[in-house]
Amino acid sequence: MTLPVALSGHDVIGQAKTGTGKTLGFGLPIIDRVRVLADVDAGRSTAAELPSAPQALVVVPTRELCTQVTNDLQTAGKVRNVRVLAIYGGRAYEPQVEALQKGVDVVVGTPGRLLDLARQRKLDLSAVRCLVLDEADEMLDLGFLPDVEKIMTMLPAxxxxxxxxxxxxxxxxxxxxxxxxxPTHIRAAAPDDHGATVAAVTQHVFRAHSLDKVELVSRILQAEGRGLAMIFCRTKRTAADVADQLTQRGFAAGAxxxxxxxxxxxxALRxxxxxxxxVLVCTDVAARGIDVEGVTHVMNYQCPEDEKTYLHRIGRTGRAGASGTAVTLVDWDDIPRWALINKALNLGLAEPEETYSTSPHLFELLHIAPGTKGVLPRADRTRAGLGAEAVEDLGEPGGGRKSADRGAAGRGGRDGSRGDSRRPAASDAPAEETRPRRER
Known part of the structure; x- marks a missing residue:
């Protein structure tokens, strides 16, 4: 539905459920519109008309989504040899600057790093003919709107x-x-699919006790036909803790x-x-756009903040026509929040059933073999685990030295000098009486 409008050069607002292929909805028009060497060889363009600066810009809210969109565009643009570059924080600046100097056709990036490089005049946005904002509402939620607006002012009118x-x-x-x-507003949905969620996802909601949740999740992870699973938590600390506990129970888990x-x-994503x-335990940073084949189960370890977050979380399964299972565990104090989500999405699951790791209905609904315990049997521990995947050295700014340097700043630097050179010498320091010590 999007392609004819986008290929003709019109502005588009595209809205579709998660897992329905929005990336190629804007990816194919971009690949078609940029002028590359293939156009010169085919006689559609001259060498002088090829701009050295990027011709298309895709702005995304998270780093994980940035790498995924980049990979999709590189795959789709392989025949035309379109040069696509991912620009996001947490990586060294130098490789990204070098790639920009060599020449890039499409840039995919997160707002912060894009703005950094544009301000340093390393990223030239004057030749951009096509701008895409992917997961636009998430950028509003994460407070990226001012950055996005600044980027837009740098683009050609x-x-x-x-x-x-x-x-x-x-x-x-x-x-x-x-x-x-x-703009043309395009909403895509299957004719028989009236709900806000994808029809292929079976949804279960249980009222669970926080002390029993890991045990409960461990049993669900041993359900019949379970492939890859994603577990969403509301806080970073909970995500790290749940991943550790599942690893101790024999599951191959990452965070x-x-x-x-x-x-x-x-x-972890690789x-x-x-x-x-x-098993991937994550916060909402991985709830947007992450597309992994074979995810059969998504679990909300903690109740989502709102209905949008719920939609995006459970949208990690049942993608591209596949079916999936979504399980939400609601604490007693989260019942009012769940009631609002249920009402907004009209799920008909207002009263979650009280459920424990030993409840018979849990085993029956999720097809768990009777007698299953919360520890994975040794015979089933066939995955290589997180340690088998090498950690890539990304040259992160201050990577690996942060804690060491912070300690050095307090104790004295590596050369034996004090950590903070700006601190006045003892003779210059004001008398203690003039600066009373603040009591906690």
Missing amino acids: KRQTMLFSATMPGQVISLARRYMSR VHGDLGQGAREQ AFRNGKVD
């Missing part, structure tokens, strides 16, 4: 702008009105959350895609 997301709140529409010219370095985040790890 005459360009094609496309906005894509599964949910479209009013702010996104007002952003569209301000920066787009007569993705904001407290991990970029190398560790990419290691291991998950390659099948070395079959």
Whole structure:
């Protein structure tokens, strides 16, 4: 539905459920529109007309989504040899700057790093003919709107702008009105699919006790026909803790959350895609756009913040026509929040059943073999695990030295000098009486 409109150069607002292929909805028009060497060889363009600066810009909210979109565009643009570059934080600047100097056709990036490089005049946005905002509503939620607006002011006024997301709140529409010219709003849905969620996903909601959740999850992970599984937590600490506990119970688990370095985040996702790890415990940083084949179960370890988060989380399964299972565990104090989500999405699951790891209905509904315990039997521990996937050295800014340097700053630097050279000498320091000590 999007391709005819986008290929003709019109502005587009694309809205479709998660897992329905939005990436190629904007990816194919971009690959078709950029002028590359293949056009010179075919006589459609001259060498002088080929710009050295990027011709298309895709702005995404998270680093994981950035690498995924880049890989998809590289695959789709292989025949035309379109040069696609991912620009995001947590990596060294130098390789990204070098790639830009060599010449790039399409840039995919997160707002912060894009703005950094544009301000340093390393990224030239004057030749951009096509702008895409992917997961536009998430950028609003993460507070990226000011950065996105600054990026937009650096772009040529005459360009094609496309906005894509599964949910479209009013702010996104007002952003569209301000920066787009007569956009076509396209909503794609299957004729028999009336609900807000994908029909192929079976949803279960249980009221569970926080002390019993890991045991409960361990049993669900041994359900019949379970492939890859994703477990979503609300906080980084919970995600790290659940991943550790599942690893101790024999499951091949990895974690993705904001407290991990970029190398560790990419290691866990790579291991998950390659099948070395079959359980990925993550915060909402991985709830958007992450597309891994074979995810059969998604679990909300903690109740999501709102209905949008719920939609994006469970959208990691049942993608591209496959079926999946979504399990949400609701604490007693989260019942009012769940009631709001249920009402907004009209799920008909207002009263979650009280459930424990030994409840017969849990085993029956999720097809768990009777007698299953919360520890994975040794015979079933066939995955290589997270340790089998190498951690790539990304040259992260300050990577690996942060804690060491912070300690050095307090104790004294590596050369034996004090950590902070700006601190006045003892003779210059004001008398203690003039600066009273603040009591806690």
